[in-house]
Amino acid sequence: MSAREDILAAIRARRAKAVAAPPSYCAPAPPDSVQAFVEHATRANAEVRLIANETEIPQAVAELLRARNLPAIVHVPPNASNLPWNSAPGLMRERAAPGPEDAAVAIAPFGIGETGTLAYPSATDAPASWHFRAGFEIAVIRAEDILMRMEDVIARLKATALPPTLNFVTGPSRTGDIEQTLELGAHGPKVLAILIIQD
Amino acid sequence: MTLDPRAFREAGRAALHDPSLRIALGRLKTHFALGRARAVERYGDWEALREQGRAIRDYALAHLDTLLEEFERNVVARGGQVHWARDAKEAREIVLRILREAGAKSVTKGKSMVSEEIALNPYLDANGVEPVETDLGEYIVQLRREPPSHIIAPAFHLNKEDVAKTFREAHTALDPDRPLVERTELVAEARALLRARFESADAGITGANFLTAEEGAAVLVTNEGNGDLTRLLPKTHIVLTGLEKVVANLEHAAVLLRLLTRSATGQDISSYVTVMNGPRAPDESDGPQNFHVVLVDNGRTRLLGTDAEEVLRCIRCAACLNHCPIYAAVGGHTYGATYTGPIGAALNPGLMGVGVAHRHPNASTFCGRCAEVCPVKIPLPTIMRHWRAREYASGLAPKSMTAGLGAWAFFAKRPALYRFAAGIVACALKFLARNGRVHSLPLLHNWFLVRDFPAPQGKTFHALWTARQ
Amino acid sequence: MRRDRDVREFPPARKKEAGLAAVSRLPRFEQCLYSIWGNCRKTRVVQPNAVEESRAPRPRVGLFITCLVDLVRPQVGFAAVKLLEQAGCDVEVPAQTCCGQPAWNSGADKYAADLARQVIAAFEPFDYVVAPSGSCAGMIKLHYPEVLANDARWLPRARALAAKTHELISFLVNVRGMKGVDAHCAARTCYHDSCSSLREMRVREQPRELLASVDGLSLSELKEPEVCCGFGGLFSVKYPEISERMADDKIADAQATCAEMMVGGDLGCLLHLKGRMQRKGVNMRVRHVAEVLAGMAGEPALGET
Numbered sequence: 027m028s029a030r031e032d033i034l035a036a037i038r039a040r041r042a043k044a045v046a047a048p049p050s051y052c053a054p055a056p057p058d059s060v061q062a063f064v065e066h067a068t069r070a071n072a073e074v075r076l077i078a079n080e081t082e083i084p085q086a087v088a089e090l091l092r093a094r095n096l097p098a099i100v101h102v103p104p105n106a107s108n109l110p111w112n113s114a115p116g117l118m119r120e121r122a123a124p125g126p127e128d129a130a131v132a133i134a135p136f137g138i139g140e141t142g143t144l145a146y147p148s149a150t151d152a153p154a155s156w157h158f159r160a161g162f163e164i165a166v167i168r169a170e171d172i173l174m175r176m177e178d179v180i181a182r183l184k185a186t187a188l189p190p191t192l193n194f195v196t197g198p199s200r201t202g203d204i205e206q207t208l209e210l211g212a213h214g215p216k217v218l219a220i221l222i223i224q225d
Numbered sequence: 226m227t228l229d230p231r232a233f234r235e236a237g238r239a240a241l242h243d244p245s246l247r248i249a250l251g252r253l254k255t256h257f258a259l260g261r262a263r264a265v266e267r268y269g270d271w272e273a274l275r276e277q278g279r280a281i282r283d284y285a286l287a288h289l290d291t292l293l294e295e296f297e298r299n300v301v302a303r304g305g306q307v308h309w310a311r312d313a314k315e316a317r318e319i320v321l322r323i324l325r326e327a328g329a330k331s332v333t334k335g336k337s338m339v340s341e342e343i344a345l346n347p348y349l350d351a352n353g354v355e356p357v358e359t360d361l362g363e364y365i366v367q368l369r370r371e372p373p374s375h376i377i378a379p380a381f382h383l384n385k386e387d388v389a390k391t392f393r394e395a396h397t398a399l400d401p402d403r404p405l406v407e408r409t410e411l412v413a414e415a416r417a418l419l420r421a422r423f424e425s426a427d428a429g430i431t432g433a434n435f436l437t438a439e440e441g442a443a444v445l446v447t448n449e450g451n452g453d454l455t456r457l458l459p460k461t462h463i464v465l466t467g468l469e470k471v472v473a474n475l476e477h478a479a480v481l482l483r484l485l486t487r488s489a490t491g492q493d494i495s496s497y498v499t500v501m502n503g504p505r506a507p508d509e510s511d512g513p514q515n516f517h518v519v520l521v522d523n524g525r526t527r528l529l530g531t532d533a534e535e536v537l538r539c540i541r542c543a544a545c546l547n548h549c550p551i552y553a554a555v556g557g558h559t560y561g562a563t564y565t566g567p568i569g570a571a572l573n574p575g576l577m578g579v580g581v582a583h584r585h586p587n588a589s590t591f592c593g594r595c596a597e598v599c600p601v602k603i604p605l606p607t608i609m610r611h612w613r614a615r616e617y618a619s620g621l622a623p624k625s626m627t628a629g630l631g632a633w634a635f636f637a638k639r640p641a642l643y644r645f646a647a648g649i650v651a652c653a654l655k656f657l658a659r660n661g662r663v664h665s666l667p668l669l670h671n672w673f674l675v676r677d678f679p680a681p682q683g684k685t686f687h688a689l690w691t692a693r694q
Numbered sequence: 695m696r697r698d699r700d701v702r703e704f705p706p707a708r709k710k711e712a713g714l715a716a717v718s719r720l721p722r723f724e725q726c727l728y729s730i731w732g733n734c735r736k737t738r739v740v741q742p743n744a745v746e747e748s749r750a751p752r753p754r755v756g757l758f759i760t761c762l763v764d765l766v767r768p769q770v771g772f773a774a775v776k777l778l779e780q781a782g783c784d785v786e787v788p789a790q791t792c793c794g795q796p797a798w799n800s801g802a803d804k805y806a807a808d809l810a811r812q813v814i815a816a817f818e819p820f821d822y823v824v825a826p827s828g829s830c831a832g833m834i835k836l837h838y839p840e841v842l843a844n845d846a847r848w849l850p851r852a853r854a855l856a857a858k859t860h861e862l863i864s865f866l867v868n869v870r871g872m873k874g875v876d877a878h879c880a881a882r883t884c885y886h887d888s889c890s891s892l893r894e895m896r897v898r899e900q901p902r903e904l905l906a907s908v909d910g911l912s913l914s915e916l917k918e919p920e921v922c923c924g925f926g927g928l929f930s931v932k933y934p935e936i937s938e939r940m941a942d943d944k945i946a947d948a949q950a951t952c953a954e955m956m957v958g959g960d961l962g963c964l965l966h967l968k969g970r971m972q973r974k975g976v977n978m979r980v981r982h983v984a985e986v987l988a989g990m991a992g993e994p995a996l997g998e999t
Contacts, residue, residue: 030309033468033522037290040530045287047473048280051480054269066493123511126420141494148505148512155457155511158450158497176479188440188475190303190512191457192500199450200496201412203362203378204385205249206256209412212361213419214450214497238935254918550922554939588933590926590940591799592889607840613801622800626928630797634805637791638812644791651765661997662972671931675938676969679766679980679997686759686768690787 052175059139059174060222066142070197071210072218079225083131084114087164090219091117091129094162101130101160104151123159130160134195136179137172143196144220145179147189154191158199158214165195165220172222228372228561230573233584237555246556249382257547260491261598268487278484279602281477282538285469286529292438292471293520299441303503305516309468313343316521320345320430320463323517324354327461329427333419335445335452336360337432338376338541339465339521341563342576345430356430357422359451361415368395374557375565376543377489382556385411419451429455429513433466433501434540435481436518439474442502443518446485446495453499462513464501468520469537475500481540484600488542524576532611536571538601543568545595545605551588560585567595571608579615583622586612629668647685655683755783756820758813758834758859760827761792762961763982767996770961773988774826774862781870788816793825795833798841799927810841811848814855822869823859826984827960828891829927831861836894861891862984863959867900874907877989882912884951885983886944886958886967887919901959901983908986914951916944925966941970948978955979955995957986968996 505512924940
């Protein structure tokens, strides 16, 4: 018998009791998903800024870079190339994948209020590896796309199709592996800034 | 470092007198336990969540065959491949075969306890494939040629000075004048070095925290992002995991995720949670071109339908380790096994055999904190007791103990005789006591090794009670 | 200390005072044996309904004395009797030896089952089973149904007994509604929670509540009351070095409270901790909580003469 058959036979021979499907579960949630998102993302060491509309993105990106004394260069994935970048003169855009010290923009189709999490389904115009290659990720999300729970995001995606890679990102990369003490920027971004578009 | 689960007491004795380990183990309480307590309190109805988690895991275990078949169908439908391994040897061979077919010479690895369990790294090394661990803690212990000492914090037993020394020895290109004192400097050193390894790796191997049958997806939880770089940058991605990790669907995984990260590190969610659903789409610019899942049995299905079955609910959060006074006293390496602490004590006799791992379930006072904090309500002391019963029944228990229990039971089953004997013992102990204590007695060497015995009052309660009536 | 205290004042001498005094003059070993055997033969047979019904029904409590109390510290048993009587119970002590926990925890299932049946038969006639130990009470309440799970005849009896089994202090407070005691003990005190009391029997506030009513006693909390002291029954001899470390941590925690006295509800932990204190030369009195609540704190503490 193949390993597969062997294993399945072993399971069937030993399975003893019938177990009913678990009841449905709904995690407790605060009333306002955006407010909860801001609170949780901030606790997870992300910097959150509210902006009025899409046209403010380039300016906000430029300011974030300036505030950290970083060069005015940002890596822009295909799905963010249509933003009104010309409104921030002096901000240079790169289309190549970012390196470990580079800043990159990412469009998050969904957010999760319960945990302050960004959800990124991988796509042709939204390469998944960018979320881990960059040193500084600047995420952009619409307030209306911030749902309450991870299950809500899953339901939206399942309505069409799940992507090959679905990344849930909460705060910058971190490690506690040395003396159980938090250090940011283990392999992925050292800094995560989130721009929430309110309109 | 030699690992022998049978040498628990000897290894423990050494660990108890290792000053640097004492410092490291002190962080269990101050970091892990405290963080978990706060996260649980923030959540609100934690007990309802635990009960849901238990129900989800029990449902999955009761439908393990159909869920695994469904999982396999859906992985294949999305262009991936599923491999089944009965034991460690088969699992190692499958991984090597995939790597050979991909022409892989170097492979990056996300942290995987199953990889430790099947001793994959030495096997790959011996077969011309270089494995590079990329979880910071796992990378550090790999450089030191040590096994991880904790399920979620492999280098838990080390202090930053140890890490600095390890890097200086291993990173030969490192400028000797460059400071390597602060944790930030150590993390930056590993980040720079490992990024190059990610970019050049031919294949990546990760574990999985959950497999979801309905979607054919593997869910991976990390904080560093190393698991994602391991998946996304090389051409081939292998998910190596225990077959019991399967659950019905992504919604079930989302519930377990709430339990996992809070129990593990006290986070509401980890920095990265990734749903890995097959290889990249044809028009995508990154992601693996080949996607494999290796399902490892290695003793797991043998536990189904036994009194130890509930141990398979485990989601490897390590909360039981973090709250275990035994683990806190001796650390992980004392166990001489991949799984340590209470979950190791409940799992190892099942995976390794009672004859090999019977010291582990005995290394517990049954204080019950592990079961109290377990997010999926595994009755860990009950399972450890089950293994003790197996040990006893197979004649593996120490002869001195079985003889003592036999003699004691002989008296205990005969109340009049027992009272007679107890009266003599009470009287004799008082007789032997000096300054309110008995300092030593033959046959009870291990009691008197570390403590005295407070002098009894001299007569038994039953004698006095009968007299009073 | 007074050396003429061999004739202890427990049990509160009512009958046979002369006889008791005669056999108490230790260490006359032969005399001791003689009296022990004499007492052993008088097995008390418990008869259901042997107690007269009084107008206000007084529950009949079967006191499970525990083997350590029997052997080492009979005073705890008498303290338990006194407290139960204060709480309006009729107390009886049926023939008994051990609950079987050492066998069960070692995996010696047959011995455990034999002893469980013995305890069930002896204690079934009572309204309640009460033990001055969370560990023994937990064995009966939680584990007897596991011990006899495959015994169709005894399982219902095990469950029935489990349902009426209680740890002493929680019984006094939760079942009998005791709010306080009339006792005096001037001492800075810390309380040691045993794991089985805390997690199996849900005993936490009850002893603290009653201790708060003891005149002169002040109670300070350990920093980590929920952490095990390292006794664990046979664990203490299987892994003595780990047990030692855990005891030392517990003792350090107790010392940090500046307490002069440690009290607790399980004699196993207390013997282990006091024994370790004696070995280390730590000077702290250790007592069972029942002794303090029953006003017996005037007697020498554990391991004192």
